[in-house]
Amino acid sequence: QKEVEQNSGPLSVPEGAIASLNCTYSDRGSQSFFWYRQYSGKSPELIMFIYSNGDKEDGRFTAQLNKASQYVSLLIRDSQPSDSATYLCAVSGPLRGSARQLTFGSGTQLTVLP
């Protein structure tokens, strides 16, 4: 079982619709959860961070966390073509010395159709 699992997609939604991206993780001790957006040929860009159960909203983005179900999701409202990218779910993992690593899912490719 992979530590962080995402549907690879591709996921296509029409412009203006809600895009829903899902992620599950295996380590119950995980504490922090991140969503990164990665455009083709570019490095990841942090768009959301959540560590408490429930919802966290930032503009058109809402992250949802359910630790009991080991599930984290990202909703993108009013999707725009510029949102077309690969979305990576990352989970803060075990300590390596003083540093916590991030474990990434394989990413979900989102295409927003004009």
Added chain:
Amino acid sequence: GAVVSQHPSWVICKSGTSVKIECRSLDFQATTMFWYRQFPKQSLMLMATSNEGSKATYEQGVEKDKFLINHASLTLSTLTVTSAHPEDSSFYICSARPQRRGTSGIFQYFGPGTRLLVL
């Protein structure tokens, strides 16, 4: 704030040569830097964790003698791919974690990446 740069952004080299990639935190001090590798259509795979002034911790399956990491200062880490081969061709991305307490200290800020092509 929290800008990380990488140099070079692109490198093409012949098989058997060594390539050095620099990762710099421009406006903060980073006690920890991470090196990732990403093959096409795949996710980021952590190669090693680099702490300033100490030896890097390599992930399972990553050869430490092939991928030399030096973290000599709080703003600079380097990755040297020694005796590069075509299978080392990949997108190498570094990230840096600020030297801060509390929530902000858990973030990693990514560099723009270095694309390596070994002929």
